[in-house]
Structure formats: structure tokens, C-alpha cells
Amino acid sequence: MVDITPNRGMTPIVKTVAGWVRGITFLFGLYIILFGHITPGGGFAGGVILALVYVLMTLCCGKQKAFEKLPLHWAAELDSVGAIMFLIIAWLGMWSILGGSFFTNYIARWNPGLPYHIFSSGTIPLCNIAIALKVAASLFLIFMLLVTTKVVHGPNE
């Protein structure tokens, strides 16, 4: 059974393998995000994969290691930043030069780009990045909260 008590981890074998897998998974997550408008995937799937990298680290190396990489209050702030980015991308569309309504895909209206290339379809990749940031931060946050909160029976106040 996975031991998730702080400051401890699993055996060196697991840690080493997780170290290799970590990089590959991270790259895979980035690929899913950036090519979301061409192949299956997108901001949500990619964001969850990025969050799972941290989950993996927490499970095999203990929570201290993951906190070093991404402290909890940073995660909370990244969560807000990602959401605000998405909202700003949408809001820029209301500027009449760019399109005049909320969520206009103003880049695609101006230059749709070549189909099947990464720089195509306007704001969609940008939205994917913002969503991925937001989703990765929120899921990391919720995971850490639920896993590291000490649940002990009895009144605590």
C-alpha cells in the first residue's frame, strides 16, 4: 500500500523509475496541450497530466519534495492567474478593432494560419495554455489538500 506519510518515500527503485517517467510524462502533457487543436487532447487533458506528474512525485518521494517544486500558495495563485488569463483572452475580443464581441477568435479572423500546423486556429492554443495552467494548479492543490490534511477524530477548535 502506498505510504503517504510526510518525509518518507518508497524504495529507491521506485524513485529512480519515477524520476525517468516524470520527464517523459511532463513532455507528453505539454504535447497534449500545444497540439490540442490538431490531435485529440487539449487544455484539460494536458493540465490533468501535468498535475499527475506532481501527484506521482508526492506518492513516491513524499510531500516535501513536491512542495519544494511548487509551494501550495503558489499553486493557489497560479490557479487564479490561469483563470484570469482565460478571461482576458475572451475579454480582448470585445475590443471593437479585434472583433467586437466576447470570445471572438480575433487571431483566426486576422490570420487563420495553415491547417494542421501548431500556429493555426488563432486563440484556441492560447486558451488551451491558460486552461492547462489553471487545471494543473487546481488539481495539484486539491490533491495536496486532501492528501496532506491530517484527519483526526475529535474537536479541533
Add this chain to the structure above:
Amino acid sequence: MQIIPLFVAIPLGAAFFIPMVGRKNPRLSDTLANLVTLALLVMAISVIGKNGVYWMGGWVPRLGIPVGINLVLDGVSVFMLVTITLISFMATLYSIQYMDKFTSKSRFYSLFLLMVTGMIGVSLTGDLFNLYVFLEIASIASYALVAFGCQHEELEASFKYLVLGSVGSSLILFAIAIMYSLTGTLNMAQMSMQLGGGFQPIHLFAIALFIAGFGLKAALIPFHAWLPDAHPSAPAPISAMLSGLVIKTIGIYAMARILLNVIGLTPAISTILLVFGTVSMVIGVLLCMGQDDIKRFLAYSSISQVGYIILGLGLGTRLGIAAALFHLLNHAVFKSLLFLNAGAVEYATGTRDLNKMGGLRDKMPVTSATSMIGSMSIAGVPPFAGFWSKLFIIVACVQAERYGYATWAAGVSVLTLAAYMRLQRRTFFGEPKEAYANAKEVPGFMQVSMLGLAALTIFMGLLWIPQAREVFLTPAAKVLQEGLNYASGILGM
């Protein structure tokens, strides 16, 4: 109509922003939240009498096929916007000092604004799935807000609310999926055109799912189990929002929009609504009479008053719908006033038990006076606003020749009066209790918010005079009453 998406974007942006900046500085989150709700109120008042359809992303319909999501600003939406922003502003004003009792104020405001966003989104949207998404935003924010105090009572109530609310959402989503499969669209206007009468059994199944789902959200009588726990447990401004707005927006408004504007009010649906309304009205008031907890008392009374609104909507006549909407607004104002009063009493004395109170009139003059006004209004004493809306619902019943329902409505009104007299006598009159000798009036902003709502309660009866009615209530009632004409207005055909 560039202002329409801002109704959603402004509170949303503020909700994302406040946790970032407000963590260290609670006064900054107070200011931001109040400014945002005030701005929304001003915006809502500025759009009274306007109509418009806003296509997100500039996706205007192609050959009558709506490809994007639309926001619809019509009579009912404006009516709901004004109601929502008005109560939200009063509740944020009240929260400034009331919420000092709790930690993490920035998260409270963030969740509060998300709940407001959800309700505004529901009242503006013209797309069925979008309605579901915003309904979930409002619901999830309210689950979290009910549990905000983290006491066992609050957590239990929130869990119950969450489970029943999620079941309701699932039923609604199921119904939306069936409707999509049958009509091929999610746009409410186009869906209404595709349906075009002549229901198969599968349509009726979807309608039943809709009624059950929204009934759970609105706490109609067989589905009311969560409300008497959830509404009292929340912090007072949230109780005011839940009873005053949430059950009405994501329950009654959404149900009325779908049943009246998309599906069309058939005689069968009308009867179902009338029966549900009457049952909620009668049983709600009977359950309310025996309560000793002041907030639980108010919660049961909400069930009863919601019954009046459903009854008026179920009549389907212009007068019935107008009176129902008028009662919706009135009830939002005076029920949030009463919940804020209950919160003030709890703030000063630390208890909600009616048996332990008494004689608070001299200690808390503002709370006592405003509470008296609220109680008079909800009990239907002239000349307060509640009297007029109940009177017109009864008149509408008589006009539609539903004499039985009219009798029930009048009878329930008398019972409500009796129940509220008992509440007033036990709380504010009688012998002062020793234990609360040093109870004193609540701080300034809380008083301001209660006084504002009390003033509205007194003067809102004026909304029924023809000049005001033509601007505000009649256009709203017209949209719901004309039913399926809704579609042609939006798709421009």
C-alpha cells in the same frame, strides 16, 4: 448591447482576483466585493426596459441556425438581474462586519461573487447546456458557502444539500441530453421551434425529469428535505442569498423559462405546477409553525412562499404571472431582510432559539423595527408590498376560475400571519431575559443594509401602480406568458 456579457465577466474577474490580493488584506476584499455588487446593481438598473440578444464570439445565426451561445436580455432577464444584484449588494454590505467572525474572508467573497455570477449567467443565457453549467457554478458555490463555518451542523447540512443538489443536477443534465437527442440543438429558441407541439412519451419523460430536477433545486414539497437544514446553517448573508435568490433563480426561474418558453404550458403541466405550488404552500406553513429555531422557521416559511410563486406561474394568465414575479421580488427582499435580522439577533445574543430570546426590542431598536416591517409584509398586512402580491395572486386565481386554489392561498396567508406574530412576540416583545442584558445593537453597515431592505419593503408596493408596472413587471410577465413566441424573437424570424 456590449453591456450584456459584462454582467457575467465583471463578477467573474473579481472572483478570480480577490483570492490573490485579499489574502493579506481583508479590507481590500471588502471594498472590491462591495464595489462590484454596486456596479452590477447600477448596470442592472440602467438596462431596465431594454431588450437585446448577444451572440458570444460573434457567431450570429447562419440561415436561422444558431451556431454560438447567446445571451438574451428580455423582460424576465432584466427583472431577475435587478432582483439578484439588489439583494447581493445588500448582502455584501451586511457581510463587511458580520463576516469578521469568520476567517478567510477573501475566499468568502470569491465564493459569494461566483454564486452571483452563476445566478446572473442562468438568468441571461439562451442556451440549455450553458444554463446547466452556470446552475452548477451557483450550486457548488452555495454548497461551499453553507459549510463555510466548518461546524458539524454546517458540514452536515452542506453534505445533504450537496448530495440532493447533485442528484437534481444529474436529472437536469439527463433531461437536457434527451432534449438534445430529440431536437438536435441546445439553443432554447431553436429547440422550442423544433419541438413544435405533439409530445411523445419520451418528451413527457424529459419534462418529468426537468420538473423533478428543478423541483429539487427550488425545494418544492416532496423534494424539500435539504432546505430546512441548509438555509439556517449558513452565515446570515448567505442564508439571505439562498432563501432570497438561489432557490428562485436556479429553481423557479430556470423551470419557468424551460417549461413556459421552450416546452410550452400545456394544461397538464399547468395542473402539475398548481398542485405542487399549493402543496408546498400549505405544508410549508404548517411545518413552519412548530419551529423554535428562528432561522429554521424562516426556512420553512420560504418553502411556503415559493409555493405562492409556483401557483401564480401555473395559472399561465398575464395577471397570474405578473403577480407571481412581483411576489418573487417581494419575497426576495423581505425574506433576506428577515434572515439578516435573524443574523443580527444571533450576532448580538449568540442564540437562535426562540425560547431563549425575548424583550430585545429596547436593546436592538433597528433590528426590531425592520424585522417588524418584514414580518408584516410577508404575512400580507396592508399596505406593505407582500399584501399586494398575495392579493393579486388570489385575484388571478379567481379570474382564472380556480376558486379552490384561491381559498387555499387566502387560508395560508392567515396562517402565515399567525406564525409571524408568534415569532415577533417571542423575540422582540415580552420580558427581557437576564442572559442578554448586555446585548447591543449590531454595527453600522449591518444596520444600513437592514434599513435599506426595510425601506424597499415599504415602498415596493408602488411597483404595481401602472406607470412603474408597464416598465418593469409587465414586460417580464409578457415574455413568460407569450410562451413560444420567445423563439421567433431571438432567431429574428
Add this chain to the structure above:
Amino acid sequence: MHYALVLMLFMIGLYGVVVKRNLIKIIISLVIMETAINVFIIMIGYRSDGMAPIMQQTMAPEVFVRTSVDPVPQALVLTAIVIGLGVTAMTVSIAMRLYERYGTYDVREIRRLRG
């Protein structure tokens, strides 16, 4: 037939929510209901012998239009899954706090939830 099976899955979830008295079992039942609806929505959009709604360079657009499954339900389900995840996370956190108070997940020992 297929739809009936999905309905059965949904009703099993509903049965669990209504009947079970363990908080974790109730959460699990909610998850099952959500899964059932997601599968149902995707099934609505399925076209016999269709293909995924992702265009390929090697395929003519006309063929794509004729064979692609409906993309809208897929977009809806993506949204619904994330909403479900949010609800689940929140339910679990409330359940954990309740456990902290009472040392049990049994509804019968938790005062208000009775009935």
C-alpha cells in the same frame, strides 16, 4: 437496448444515493450517476461506422462530413466530466471534515443526515 443499460446504470447510482448510509458509498453512487450520463450523451452522438471528429490530411472533407460523429456531445461531456470532478472533490472534503468530527462515515451516527 443500449440506452436501457445506461438507464439501468443511472438508476443503480440513484439507488445508492437514496438507500446507502455510508458517506463514501453515497459519493461513489454520485460518481456512477455522472458516468452513466456521460456515456449516455456520447452515445447520442455516435454514428454507425463513424469516425472521430478530427480531420485528417489524407481524407477528403466530403467524406469527413459524411462519416464524422457528432462533435457537440463530446464537447458537452468534457465539460460535464470536469464539473463532476469538482463536485467529487468538494464532497470528499466535506466527508473528511465530517469524519474528523464523528470518527465515522456512518450516516446513522451523524445527527442531521438521518432520514
Add this chain to the structure above:
Amino acid sequence: MLELTGVLLLFMVMGAIIAIETRDLLASVISVTAVGFGSVIAFFYLRAPDVAVVPIVVEVLVLVILIRATLRVGLKTFIGNRAFFGYLVTTALLVVIFLAGVMVIDGLPAFGDPVVARIAEAPSKVYIERGLADTGATNIVTAVLLDYRAYDTLGEATVLFTSIVGAVAILRRKARKKPSEPEADEW
């Protein structure tokens, strides 16, 4: 293909029954994850790779969270049903609803006949035909998600944000304070 989907659904129904009826909470959590993975495979078969990618990872996360919640209990188990009479009434009611549903669900269009093939005015038809030209995205699901119906996606991101803020608020150590006390900073 249709048979395979049916078998998968049957597997999911069985998994759901086990998840709800087993006495072991851990087994129950694992069964519900099996149901989730069944839905993942069903999504692949139903030509929805976009959707299938998300639940794979989401199921893993839900599994970890739920196991975390159950592990602390010491796996105390009990038969958790209502009192007998109430149980009977509820079950009967649910069976009636189920039978009614089965009766009417034939009214739905046949499985494998989506709205794009059936209804001329369906917006999804426009998406398939004009999606690439309108948005430049070749993945039509992404085009719908982030351009045609981007407003829904904003709502979806907001739902996630709401639940995270809510969970953080619910799990905070200290919820109440004196009005005069300064705001305590967590973390």
C-alpha cells in the same frame, strides 16, 4: 461494434452493482474506478478520443483521492441500508421509475443515428462542415469547445475554480475568530 458497446455497458453495470453492494470500502472504490475505465473504453469505441483522454487521468485522480479518504477509516464496514420498510418503498419506487424509463426510452432515435444525420438545422452539422474554415482547428471538438461554445468552457473552468476555492475553505484549520482578531494567514 454495437455488441461490444453492449458488453462494456453490461460490465459497467456489474461493476456499479459491486461498488454499491460490497462491504469493503476499498473494494468499492476500486470497482467504481473500474466502471470509470469501462466508460473510457466505451468512449474510444464510440469514436470520442478527445473525451477518452480526460477520464483516464481524472479516474486516476479520483481513485487516489477516494482511497485517501477511505484509508484513514481503518476500513470499518457495515451494511448501510435504510430501515426495512423505507428501503422497500424506495426500491419499489426506483424500479417503477426504471420500468417507465425503459418503456419510453425506445422513443429516442435509434442508437447510431446522431442528430447530424437526422436533422437538417442541427448546429453540429455546421460545425462539421465549416469548422475548419471558421476556426482553423482541425480537431472539431476543440473548435466547438474553445470557439463556438467557448463560453461554456469558461463556465467549466469557473466550476473547477469554485470547487477548489470551496474545498480550500472547507478544509481550513480554523474557521471562526473574534471580530477584533486579525486575519490568520494559512500556509
